[in-house]
Amino acid sequence: MVTELKQVKLETLRAQVENTLRKAIISGELSPGEKLIERELCQMLGVSRQSLREAMRKLEAEKLIVIVPHRGPEVASMSIDQARELFALRQLLESYAAQEFTIHASDQQIKELIKTVKRLKEAVKKNDSEGVLQAKAEFYGILLGGCGNNLVREVLGGLLSRVSLLRATSLMLEDRLPQSLKEIEALVACIKLRDPDGARAISFEHVSNAQKAALGVLEYQFGVS
Numbered sequence: 001m002v003t004e005l006k007q008v009k010l011e012t013l014r015a016q017v018e019n020t021l022r023k024a025i026i027s028g029e030l031s032p033g034e035k036l037i038e039r040e041l042c043q044m045l046g047v048s049r050q051s052l053r054e055a056m057r058k059l060e061a062e063k064l065i066v067i068v069p070h071r072g073p074e075v076a077s078m079s080i081d082q083a084r085e086l087f088a089l090r091q092l093l094e095s096y097a098a099q100e101f102t103i104h105a106s107d108q109q110i111k112e113l114i115k116t117v118k119r120l121k122e123a124v125k126k127n128d129s130e131g132v133l134q135a136k137a138e139f140y141g142i143l144l145g146g147c148g149n150n151l152v153r154e155v156l157g158g159l160l161s162r163v164s165l166l167r168a169t170s171l172m173l174e175d176r177l178p179q180s181l182k183e184i185e186a187l188v189a190c191i192k193l194r195d196p197d198g199a200r201a202i203s204f205e206h207v208s209n210a211q212k213a214a215l216g217v218l219e220y221q222f223g224v225s
Contacts, residue, residue, distance in 0.1 A: 017047055017055035025064050025075055026133055026164040032077035036065065062161040078165055080218050086162055087211035091204055093156040097147040098187060098203035102196040105146035110191055113142045117188055124181055132177065133164070139184070166214040176213040183209065 021041075024030045042052055056073055059065040066076045078086070105113075116139045123131030140160055144153040183206040190198035 013047065013051055014054050014058075017045060017051055018058050020045060021055055021059055022062075022064060022161075023130075025059070027130055030075050032075050032165060034075045035071065036073040036075065038072075062158065064161060064165065076162075076165060078162070078218070080215060080222060083166060083215060083218055084211075086159060087207060087214070090156070090159050090163060091207040091211070093152055093159065094207050095200045095204040097143055097149070097152055097156060098191070099196040099200035100147040100149060100152075101143050102191045102194055102199040104148035105191070109142060109146040113139065113146075113191065114188060116142060117184060120184065121181060124177055137164075166218070176209075179209065180206070 021030070030036070036056070038049055038052055042049055045052065056065055060067065060073070064076055065073050067073050101109075116135055120132065120135035120139065123135050140157075144157055147153060183202060187199055187202045187206065190196075190202055
């Protein structure tokens with residue numbers, strides 16, 4: 001029994017390190033291209049190099065961290081072309097997931113989705129960027145969990161981790177966040193009515209608008225006119 005408890009504690013520690021680093025990357029606290037120095041991170045987090053490396057391997061699998069030859073690990077960055085490819089696939093899968101959630105989700109799952117949107121609205125009112133990112137993560141967790149397709153859940157979940165690299169950036173646009181909230185509220189309205197075609201169309205448009213915002217910021221950063 002003691003051995004089992006120690007194993008659970010170790011796994012929990014790894015998860016905590018993963019979540020802390022993931023949160024720092026998604027929020028923009030750790031910037032794209034920033035070098036990750038193990039010694040400094042171990043001191044900041046109060047963990048061993050083994051725990052840190054295991055956490056970073058998980059984030060590398062999620063494409064949030066890359067290992068650069070002769071440089072070591074750093075926060076992943078994304079080119080404009082990579083972003084376009086990412087959003088094209090996200091648009092197809094996310095609109096499908098919204099349609100299938102509308103068909104297959106339980107009433108309780110829909111209620112949980114509505115609660116999450118309320119938390120999102122509160123975070124927007126408070127101008128709480130961290131709260132917005134957390135609420136959106138919860139929203140997509142419920143949406144994917146109730147879409148009835150484990151493969152879509154797995155693939156789109158991975159894509160959304162990479163989209164998170166751009167989400168914090170697109171929040172720099174003052175008009176995007178209120179518009180995004182309106183789109184999500186419209187999506188939930190269709191879901192409540194069990195209107196799969198409407199949910200799919202609104203989700204498709206939502207991702208299209210998110211792509212325009214994110215690419216606009218990237219083009220500005222790369223100096224593309």
